[in-house]
Amino acid sequence: MDVQNKHIVVIGAARSGLAVASLLKRKGAKPFVTDRNELEPSVCSRLAGQEIPFEHRGHTEKAEQGDFAVLSPGVPTEAPLVQRYLNSGKEVFSEIEVASWFNRTPVVAVTGSNGKTTVTNWMDHTWNLAEIDHHTAGNIGYAFSDTIDTAQEKQAVLLEVSSFQLDHIRSFHPRISLLLNITPDHLDRYEHNFDKYAAAKFRITENQSSGDWLIYNYDDKTIAGHVESLKKKEDAPRLLAFSGRQELSGIDGAFVRDQQIILTFNREEEILMPTTDVNLSGKHNLNNGLATALAARASEIKSDVIRESLSSFEGVEHRLEQVRTVGGVRYVNDSKATNINAVWYALDSFKVPLTLILGGRDKGNDYRELADQIREKVHTVIAIGEATPMIEEQLKAIVPHFKTADTMNEAVRLGKRNAKRGEVVLLSPACSSFDMYENYQHRGNEFKKAVNRL
Missing domain, CATH: 3.40.1190.10 (Mur-like, catalytic domain)
Incomplete structure (x- = not known):
């Protein structure tokens, strides 16, 4: 694709969007970045320093005037601006496509x-x-x-x-x-x-x-x-x-x-x-x-x-990460488990009784798929975030003890109260983090902070 002097609209100013806008600028294109959210001052300064025009806090008509659009991964195809490009016959590409x-x-x-x-x-x-x-x-x-x-x-x-x-x-x-x-x-x-x-x-x-x-x-x-x-x-x-x-x-x-x-x-x-x-x-x-x-x-x-x-190889942060042992109880950070299958694998890794912290922003989960693993290993589920009502409806009758928490700190303290020596308190949420946190890393770090306060 020849991008020289092409007017290209980058939708979404997260990490990938900023990177592809910078790449396109270096390759002779005329990128324009648009984001419906308010951008951090550092992001605005970065774009201004590269002489890349941008807008935030919403999309104006300028956002519809590209020869084609490039999406950050966090922007869904169903977004109205993306649909306007597709319906007008203009192409929409992902950041990895453009980089390739x-x-x-x-x-x-x-x-x-x-x-x-x-x-x-x-x-x-x-x-x-x-x-x-x-x-x-x-x-x-x-x-x-x-x-x-x-x-x-x-x-x-x-x-x-x-x-x-x-x-x-x-x-x-x-x-x-x-x-x-x-x-x-x-x-x-x-x-x-x-x-x-x-x-x-x-x-x-x-x-x-x-x-x-x-x-x-x-x-x-x-x-x-x-x-x-x-x-x-x-x-x-x-x-x-x-x-x-x-x-x-x-x-x-x-x-x-x-x-x-x-x-x-x-x-x-x-x-x-x-x-x-x-x-x-x-x-x-x-x-x-x-x-x-x-x-x-x-x-x-x-x-x-x-x-x-x-x-x-020792694994990656936020994936079955051993955080700390307190009073004989192990605390494990599996914040990257953002779907049911990942939680199933996490539970499958343990042979001791568990307290499980579940929840966040639901992505269409059926938490009952965890029922057999929970019956076998989990004595307490602590639900957090927007998905709490769904988790409660589907799992309360399955687990001996069901509790809810408004914050990660409260969830960890409830875990400490319910876990015994030799057991594990596991954060493995099955949900995205965006109801309470910037991303799964932020959620995992808050869990680790809460554990280190015990």
Whole structure:
């Protein structure tokens, strides 16, 4: 896409929006940034310093005058301004699509309902151990657009990619894509239609061809169905499957046999390492490790480096993060668990009685899907945020003790009052944070502050 002298409207002045506006300015375009919210003075100063015109506290007619629009991931397709562009026949692109126009470095892109932050960081750890120069960006850290000026000097760009970022791509093309899992999430952004949400995730493979790799979860039926349709393409990407549940026969990928991780390439098996040597616990983290190992192998990273990575990676902040033990009770921050499936995996990681802090802004959850895990392990649920009435309606009769809290500090103190030595108080909300906090990191940090006050 030639952007020289094009008038391009960037909708949303969050991290990605600011990054793509700056990139477009550097590439000779005439970006205009619009945001319906009030911008921080530092953001206004940043835009003014780059001579990028902007507006905030609402959208004026200027916002409709772009040759095309670029969206920050937080802006839904249903937003009136976006719809006006689409209805007028003008194109709308995501930030990662625009960044990809100027990228000349192989992209490894990870998506999925759960685990994508862990896998992206795990790959970053692996690439560091392999001493491969790279950027790690996308839905974590900093925006893809921020990597462009130096990416030509790098050997890889590792991207965490959300469904929102994939909604408006056209030519975005990962050399290696990873589909970890697809479970109901963000359905409020997809008309409460799971198939539409899954279709957005599948777009990561849209422009891949026979010179590329797709690494996918063999055990996920939704993904497996998509892979079967991909196989019918004449120039389908090369496939690598991973499974934590069953041995893979006749296909390349990674699986477990007799507590050993097995890698298969070109139908030749290699015993990589014992599963007991993987540093992160839990079945979901075993899957994350298998996916990471395959991405590394597809990038020609040696097995000894992969072994070292799987045995030394310590996880990411706000994902089953051990905060502190007080009076024999462990406090665990899983603020990044913003959907039901993530909470299910979190509960599956513990074998001791739990107090569970749930809630925030609901995204169309059915909390009853946690019923079996709660009956088995959770004696107290503490609900917070806007979702409290829904959580109470669906879970109060299931859990022995149900409580509500107005603040995180109150929730943590209730947790302390109800938990006994040897137990765990777990923040694993199943909801977005935007009713009370700026983001899940802010929520997790407030939880940690509250725990450290005990």
